[in-house]
Structures are given as structure tokens and as C-alpha cells.
Amino acid sequence: MPKHLHVISFLVACSLWNMPQAVHAQALIPHTVQIDRDKLETQGLSLAQEAAQLARFREIDMALPRARLATQLAPKNDKVWLLLGGLHLQAKEFDQAIAALQTAQTLNPKNADILFALGSASFQQKKYQAAAEYYQNGLKLTPKDAEGLFDLGNAYYMLGRLPEAIAKFDQAVSQDQKFWPAINNIGLIKYEQGDIQGAVKQWQAAIAVDKQAAEPLLALAVAMYTKGDQQQGLRMGEAALRIDQRYADINFLKENLWGERLLLDTRRFLELPQMQSVLEPQEEGVVIPNSLPAQ
Template sequence: MYKRIALLFTILLLNSGIAKRPAIAYLVPHLPNLDDRQLEREGNDLLGESIQLAQLQQFDLAITRAKLATQLIPKNPDAWSVLGGLYLADNKTDLSIAALQKAKALEPKESAIWFRLGNAYFQKKDYSKAIESLQSGLAIKPNVPGALFDLGNAYLMSGKKTDAIATYEKAYAQDKKFWYPLNNIGLIKYEAGDINEAIRLWKLSVAAATDSNGAEPKLALAVATYQKGDKEQGLKLGEAAIKLDNRYGNITFLKENLWGDRLITDTQAFLELPRMKAALAQGRSTQAEEKSPR
């Protein structure tokens, strides 16, 4: 499980101290000559609008407003941090890093900036800088479960599996409802051949999951259960996982979520089984119906 950037981005924006505004002007406003207090007020208004637009997934409009805000209040770290977060959510990694570096220079003791920067470097696959940035943020604000989870992911992608497990365990210790670290420890254990431990961790993850994200540990558990010989239970779990979220039938998507080679190989074979093919076809059909105009 890695792809939670949009969720993390929204949480960080809402914690950034920028007041939300009740109205959105969909055209970029023309601004007359303004004094410093008016510039600050207009800049903060634009940031509030950009946050609302981001929550509506309207990133182009949100970025336009955030960029204008950085011109009005260029010494405000929130403006650069919001812009960097928007670029990150819109998969514009280099632009995100550039904006976040400016935010960091203005406010080096703001942990949220370091956490976003760590996510940006992770997305760029610069895992050493991701680790460095996340560690810097955690030095300012320790024991943040999401940041610890992200650090564990960076360790995992750097091949530092022992560090990854220790960091995931620390993340889970902060919030026992935050099951994602357990899921990823399961991924590591499966690759190491400890299928029983992976199954135990994925069962805990499935029990804790309350939304469609639970499809990931459920599918992993399905594959492992099938491999252990309980084929009927494995197929039932697999069908339920695909019904929750059929994206997990896409091998590329699984790789993006840090599934290792051994689990990928076993999952490919599992998804070729007739019942799983039928479940995937049904999932695609349901998705198409939901997208079709009424």
C-alpha cells in the first residue's frame, strides 16, 4: 500500500492553517494596486480557494490560484507548501520539489513541509532524499503514523527491509486502527517465504480495514491462502477483494503498491483462474455501468 498521496495531501492541506473560504471565483481575479495587508488577505483567499478546488479534484484551477498566491505573498511558506502539494497530487514531481524547497527555506521547522517533500522525492524514486526528508520532519514532529509509514516505504524501496519493518511497527504502535503498516510487513514476510506470518498480518489488516482499501490485504490473503492449499477459501477471498476494488486485478497497480516479485508471480497465476477471470470481468462491467450517463 503506497498510493495514498491524495489522502495525505488533503489532510496536510487541512492542517496547514489556511482558512477555508465559502465561495470560489472560477475566473482568476484581476487585482488592482494593493497594500501589503490587502495582498496578504487576497493571497490567503486564493489559497483557501485552491484548497477547495483540490478537494474537488480540479487541480489545474487550484494550481492557478496557488501560483498567483505565491506571487502576492512570496514570503509566506504556506503558499509555496500548498503549491508544492498541489503539484505533487497532480503528478508534477519536479515542480512540487521546487516549490517545497522554497517553502522549506522560509520555514525549515515545519514538519508538514518535510513530509510532503519526502513524498515528492519518493514519487521521483529518489529514495535516499525521501528518507532524509521524512526523517527531518519526524525529528520535528515524532511519532506521526502516516509519516512513519511513508518512511517505511522508502526504506523498503531502498532494500532496507529490517529498517522498513521496524518503522512500520512503530507506525502501527501509534495507531492500532492504522493497518497499512501491517499490510506492508506482510508483503515483506511473503517475499521472505514466511507465508504463515504474512497470512496472520493480512488477516489483522482485513479485520481493521473499513473501506475499499481493504481490497489489498484481502487479495494478498486470498493468494496466500490459495498457495497454502485452501483453494476454495482463497477463491472466495479473491472474489470479495475484486468486488471491493477491481483495480487490484491490475498487475501494474499492484507493483505500484510495492508488491514484490514472488507475490506478483503467484497473483498473476491466481488471477488467471476461471473464477477470478469471471470476477474481474464482472468488476469491469459494473465499473462501466457506473460511469455510463444516466
């Protein structure tokens, strides 16, 4: 479960800025035009706040023009550039995202969130070594950041550095005991290593933190069904898909770092009639999207 939490957290945080409201333009004075740069910056920050609020509702197309204008009105504010970079990241516009984030970093090299966002950009481009380095540098500034530790764990996971990944996930949980995504991802690693019982314990712990977390619930359902506890597995699977049907999409699971062993077991599980019946029917019948070859 990568989630790239720093970008998301920043966009939400922006909406909470205590920014002054934009000042309405005064009547035009015909002889001279006085440019009040403080007022322009205030308007830029207000636009950034609007953009962040729109991003919370995933209105990225509406948020981006406001954020771009905000950077023109408040060009020396690193948070505004970080917001713009985060929006481009959500739109999968990586070149624009990196350009905005690098501007933000130039303005404020000590802002760890910028480094984490650059790490997210690299991670989404599958440049996992570069991502790990950005996350490491961000953690030098904020070493107890649970989300940064989680992100670094994901980068190590994708690099095959599994003991280091588990260590970072454990550190993330030590900083935030309710941070179930890190607990969940330890389960993902253990399952791929063949430690099914160890994975089950992790997913049970994640569900204990958040009973509405569909991801560990579905993973646990698959593990239970595969182990032979079919009725309990089916009940859990139905509950997970009723919470969030995106987890019926194999591609979505791959994006959330599910490994090949778990994906194969999940594909078989999702093809069961009981799981199919939970999913919303489509025009030509229910289809389980997947990118894996038929077994």
C-alpha cells in the same frame, strides 16, 4: 502501500483552514490606487482554500492555477507554497513541486510536513536514499508522526533494509493502532521473505481494522489460494475486487510496493475465471493489465 500520506493529508487539511473570505474590490478611485497587502493576502489564502477543496475531488488542473495565484498574493505563507508543491506532486510535475517545496522550506524550516513532502517527491522519483533522509529529518521535528514513520519504512523497504522497515511500520502502528497500511506492508515484506503464515497474520490484522480495505483482502486471498485453501481465497478475491477493481492491475500493485513473489502469485490468481468474471468487461473482453512476462 506508499500513499505519500502527508501530501494527501495536507491538501485535506487546507480545506479546513479557518480562512476569512476574500474581500470584494472597492470602487476604483481615479486619483490614486491604494494596495492593501493584507487584503491581497486574505484573497490569496481564500484561493488556496479553494484549491485545496478542488484537490480533494482530484480536480488538479483547476486547483493548480488557484494555488499559483495564491503564492503570488501570499508569497510569505509557507503553507500556500506547500499546497502548490503538493499539487505539482499529484500531477507528477516533480521539478515544479520541488521548487515550490524548497521555497516553503526556506520560509519555515521547522515545518515537518514540508520535509515529508520533499521525501515524497524523492520517493516518487525512485531516489530512495534521499527520500529516507528527508523523512528522517521530518521525524526529528515530529518523532511520533505515524505517517512519517510509515513513509520512512517504505523508503527502507525499497532500499532493502527490511528489518528497519518493519521496525518503522511497527512504530507507526504503536502511534496509531488503526493505521492498517503499516500492518499491510509488514505482510508484504514477510511474503517476499517466504513467511507466508506471518504475512497472513498481518493481512488478517489489517482487515480487522478496516473490513473495506481492498489491498490486504486481495493479498490475503492470493495467499490463501496459493496455500491450497482455494474456495476461501476465491471468495476473498471476489470481495476485494468488488471493493476496488484497481487492484486487478499489476502495475497498480507494483506502485503499492507489492514484491515479485506476491505479484507472480497474484497474476496467476487474477487470471482465474472466477476473478475475471468479477471485473467489468471492456470493449474487446476483460484484460488484466500487467507488466510481468507470461509464465
